Amino acid sequence: MTEIDTTIGAVERGDYRAEHVALADVESALDGLWREANEQALASTGTPITRNTVLTLVACASDAEQAQAALDASDEVTAQHPARTIVLLPQPSDDPPRIETTATVHREGSGRAACYSEAIVVDAFGDAARHMPGVVLPLVVSGLPTFLWWLGEPPWGSVLLDALVDGADRLILDSCEFDDPDRGLGRAAELMRHKQSRVALSDFNWTRQAPWRELVAQFFDSANLRPYLTSIDRVTVEYAAGEEEDPVNTAQAYLLIGWLASRLGWSLPSGFRRGFGPTRQHTLHDQNGRLVLVEVDARFGMRQASWFAIEQRQRHQRALRPDGDPETSGAHAALGANGHGEASADGHRDAPTTPPTPPTSGDGFGPGIADAGEIGRGALMSVRLHAIADGRPGIFIVARDEDLAHATTLCQAEVGAQPPHTVHLPTLGESALLHSQLELMGHDTVYEEALDTAARLVGHDTRRPAY
Amino acid sequence: MAATLVTPTAINPLRAGMRGTRTIEPCVVVVFGATGDLTHRKLIPALYNLALEQPMPAELSVVGVGRRPLDNNEFRQQALDAVDKFSRRRPVNPNVWETFSRGLFYCQAPFDDPDGYVRLKNLLDQLDRDRGTLGNRIFYLSTQPSYYPTIIENLREADMARRGRPPGSGWARIVVEKPFGHNLESAQGLNDLLSTAFREDQIFRIDHYLGKETVQNIMVLRFGNGVFEPIWNRRYIDSVQITAAESLGIEGRAAYYNEAGALRDMIQNHVMQLLALVAMEPPANFGADSVRDEKVKVLRSIPPMREAEIVADTVRGQYGAGWIGGEHVPGFVEESGIPPTSRTETFVALKLQIDNWRWAGVPFYIRTGKRLTKRITEVAIQFRRPPYLLFRDIGADKLQSNVLSLRIQPNEGISLRVEAKVPGQEMRIRPVNMEFFYGRAFGVEPPEAYERLLLDCMYGDSTLFTRRDETELAWGLVDSIAHAWDHPPATGIPRYEPGTSGPREADTLIERDERTWRRL
Numbered sequence A: 001m002t003e004i005d006t007t008i009g010a011v012e013r014g015d016y017r018a019e020h021v022a023l024a025d026v027e028s029a030l031d032g033l034w035r036e037a038n039e040q041a042l043a044s045t046g047t048p049i050t051r052n053t054v055l056t057l058v059a060c061a062s063d064a065e066q067a068q069a070a071l072d073a074s075d076e077v078t079a080q081h082p083a084r085t086i087v088l089l090p091q092p093s094d095d096p097p098r099i100e101t102t103a104t105v106h107r108e109g110s111g112r113a114a115c116y117s118e119a120i121v122v123d124a125f126g127d128a129a130r131h132m133p134g135v136v137l138p139l140v141v142s143g144l145p146t147f148l149w150w151l152g153e154p155p156w157g158s159v160l161l162d163a164l165v166d167g168a169d170r171l172i173l174d175s176c177e178f179d180d181p182d183r184g185l186g187r188a189a190e191l192m193r194h195k196q197s198r199v200a201l202s203d204f205n206w207t208r209q210a211p212w213r214e215l216v217a218q219f220f221d222s223a224n225l226r227p228y229l230t231s232i233d234r235v236t237v238e239y240a241a242g243e244e245e246d247p248v249n250t251a252q253a254y255l256l257i258g259w260l261a262s263r264l265g266w267s268l269p270s271g272f273r274r275g276f277g278p279t280r281q282h283t284l285h286d287q288n289g290r291l292v293l294v295e296v297d298a299r300f301g302m303r304q305a306s307w308f309a310i311e312q313r314q315r316h317q318r319a320l321r322p323d324g325d326p327e328t329s330g331a332h333a334a335l336g337a338n339g340h341g342e343a344s345a346d347g348h349r350d351a352p353t354t355p356p357t358p359p360t361s362g363d364g365f366g367p368g369i370a371d372a373g374e375i376g377r378g379a380l381m382s383v384r385l386h387a388i389a390d391g392r393p394g395i396f397i398v399a400r401d402e403d404l405a406h407a408t409t410l411c412q413a414e415v416g417a418q419p420p421h422t423v424h425l426p427t428l429g430e431s432a433l434l435h436s437q438l439e440l441m442g443h444d445t446v447y448e449e450a451l452d453t454a455a456r457l458v459g460h461d462t463r464r465p466a467y
Numbered sequence B: 001m002a003a004t005l006v007t008p009t010a011i012n013p014l015r016a017g018m019r020g021t022r023t024i025e026p027c028v029v030v031v032f033g034a035t036g037d038l039t040h041r042k043l044i045p046a047l048y049n050l051a052l053e054q055p056m057p058a059e060l061s062v063v064g065v066g067r068r069p070l071d072n073n074e075f076r077q078q079a080l081d082a083v084d085k086f087s088r089r090r091p092v093n094p095n096v097w098e099t100f101s102r103g104l105f106y107c108q109a110p111f112d113d114p115d116g117y118v119r120l121k122n123l124l125d126q127l128d129r130d131r132g133t134l135g136n137r138i139f140y141l142s143t144q145p146s147y148y149p150t151i152i153e154n155l156r157e158a159d160m161a162r163r164g165r166p167p168g169s170g171w172a173r174i175v176v177e178k179p180f181g182h183n184l185e186s187a188q189g190l191n192d193l194l195s196t197a198f199r200e201d202q203i204f205r206i207d208h209y210l211g212k213e214t215v216q217n218i219m220v221l222r223f224g225n226g227v228f229e230p231i232w233n234r235r236y237i238d239s240v241q242i243t244a245a246e247s248l249g250i251e252g253r254a255a256y257y258n259e260a261g262a263l264r265d266m267i268q269n270h271v272m273q274l275l276a277l278v279a280m281e282p283p284a285n286f287g288a289d290s291v292r293d294e295k296v297k298v299l300r301s302i303p304p305m306r307e308a309e310i311v312a313d314t315v316r317g318q319y320g321a322g323w324i325g326g327e328h329v330p331g332f333v334e335e336s337g338i339p340p341t342s343r344t345e346t347f348v349a350l351k352l353q354i355d356n357w358r359w360a361g362v363p364f365y366i367r368t369g370k371r372l373t374k375r376i377t378e379v380a381i382q383f384r385r386p387p388y389l390l391f392r393d394i395g396a397d398k399l400q401s402n403v404l405s406l407r408i409q410p411n412e413g414i415s416l417r418v419e420a421k422v423p424g425q426e427m428r429i430r431p432v433n434m435e436f437f438y439g440r441a442f443g444v445e446p447p448e449a450y451e452r453l454l455l456d457c458m459y460g461d462s463t464l465f466t467r468r469d470e471t472e473l474a475w476g477l478v479d480s481i482a483h484a485w486d487h488p489p490a491t492g493i494p495r496y497e498p499g500t501s502g503p504r505e506a507d508t509l510i511e512r513d514e515r516t517w518r519r520l
């Protein structure tokens, strides 16, 4: 057992780890690690630590890199969600079946502000990889919510997915990591429909897209402009794509359209034809039976990268930048250590409170962000709505700025001007995304309805009986 | 104003399931006192942070009203400097600032000049046209309280208060800062004046304590958890302590503070609000009036204190000169701007009773003061001791009772002190604190109180603002104490050393009941 101390930014963290633990000994190994952590805490602060767990997170990875990303993210949300994390790394092969586990107690922060969580990494080799559910289920903490996080596109229809989903309260996906987003959205919707009573679904990509939905919704907060909402006749959604021969990811675009269509009660006419290729057109009917033309356009030539790689680079750069955003760099915590000014209880002189560095939203704005030309796979580039109310046209546009980190709205309508409005589009890292999913309880019906509609747009009839 | 096309649907269907499901209608925030301290320190940064974190409508505009000659650009520059200095989100995001600042305007208008209000009205009408603000306004009084009457009257005379306007033709709301009057009579006078121009549902009296997450969490903790409500009464609770301590002195607010003192500055508003939230019955729902009805019932159940009780159950004090954190600090009467003969209290301790079924016989001990050991605001619920017969042999009298403490600031959180067995062969028992910090548990930085309150005002939700009757009831209580203190006028006032927990008399007040203050 070893304690490994690291300091990242201003957060001190440390791990107590036991490697090569037999499956049967995992619990007692963890007990030992907790004892060790407790002894150290007693020695340094005089206060024992509490072993508390609010949920089990089962993360299913397909390679070591993903497994590490899952561990890092769950470590970073320790303070918010002290959890038992079980990382599964199935490595099916013809080798003899073998299971190897590593148990870890993770400390986030130091002194009396330290928080702890525990993790179990399960490497399954050979045939054992095909029998993971029996390994995982006994490790799940009973009586608490279980979250299943699938990194990458899940093996749809597999026994493994099926069994793990049955043991979970929520399945967390990331549709921007799907190899085939059309299939992925379809199969996700299908799974949702079949398991609805047991498991709720969420998608990192849906969370990433939230600022766009917010901006589109905002146009119609003005009572003056709201009539346009029931008379939209054309929607164009543009998403980032690489070179023309590269694969595209249309998931964000379809989730946005699925959201609009399900909120506004648009229906797919019978004999509806799905589109193919990167640029597609669909015809829907609005609530009054009028046609709505929907276009999904690829903006080719963008330098695409994984969302997480971009976030990590931004985070790294912020840490290097001396005048970095005090919220997201160590400067923030340093401020806290100085006490930064007692404040009067009447509050006007309150200095801002400084909680330990939260999973940041990664504000990558400001000068000095290199690689600003990179963009997350399938990111939304623009959303345009065209509507005619009372014979008067209205155009509503949300477009990504040239710096790729902001979006600006534009509204041209004869009634009621609306000034353009720029907002920052944060690139969220795994821990921030994970944090927001772990906060969700129960079904997110708005998302689920959007997904269902998106799936039908890409040609999947989720009501098909077979699963 | 542009004509409306068709009857608009009442709600925006795209808002379903969103963080801000409620809709903020486009509006103009009119800040009286555009160049003031509060505006720079709190209001502008709060508005910018709201814009940064998005739920703001694009049309949102801000008009600063002040005396100095400034143009829009100078005002925008001042606002930028304020954000740069005071925002919790820094550095300023240039792109977001660009759009936000295009919605900032300045209107030079001395508060007592009716022509100024005509200019203001014209500017607002123009914004309705140019920026689609639909005739909706929030008037924010960020000025010395002596100007409130003038501004309210002028708004009424210029027909900007819109008391009688039908819904749908643009609304007006007014936010009134503290202090809300300096005694019951002046508070009533201000309320009467306000009601000549605004309906009660248009009036938002700020008590920024109510904007704090932890204060709102008192309700969630009490009514969202099955375990607390059954024991939240006289059968299980021995006493309650409310502490609002500061380590700072008066920090340049001499004139105001010397007039007000701790009783008016803290007890009348913040502390009474905390007390009401802790003691109230479950509201029928979380609507503005249901919650405030329950708080009012609590305030009504505090019997007026007779003079003898005031002598016995209240203590005041004033800080003398001394040392805090290795630094010499002047006494209150030596602070600049404070007359050397001042008998203004900088510390108050009280024992209050709430005469109702839930609380009869449970004392509420309250203390607040400046230049105390440290800055802490908390509510501590002291439970009764269980019968300790079982543990007689091991020194049962040393067992402490359970305490649930709700910490408002700093380190917002909840802790519960329980007794636990020390691991080992013997039966040894010691207290253990089970702690829960909001900052840690939910990771997100709690928004500033002013952000929450401005947002609620934009939504038109007045739950977290004090209603007329609350303000007046609290003043009634405070007045009775202040009156007794002044009759006959005190010849002296207990002094306390800076950096301590207050005057000795405060200890006596609670020790008489065989209890002690929690350590600061």
Ligand SMILES: NC(=O)c1ccc[n+]([C@@H]2O[C@H](COP(=O)([O-])OP(=O)(O)OC[C@H]3O[C@@H](n4cnc5c(N)ncnc54)[C@H](OP(=O)(O)O)[C@@H]3O)[C@@H](O)[C@H]2O)c1
Binding pocket: A346, A348, A349, B032, B033, B034, B035, B036, B037, B038, B039, B065, B066, B067, B068, B109, B110, B111, B112, B141, B142, B143, B144, B145, B177, B178, B179
């Ligand atoms: N600041 C705090 O920490 C604090 C704490 C608790 C409560 N409050 C409350 O918040 C409110 C504002 O306080 P504050 O400290 O911000 O006040 P302040 O700094 O004195 O600001 C007053 C503002 O009003 C303007 N003004 C004064 N007389 C005027 C007149 N005749 N015509 C037009 N404008 C005039 C001033 O403009 P000029 O610059 O041109 O003079 C200035 O912008 C008060 O109700 C106060 O009690 C403030």
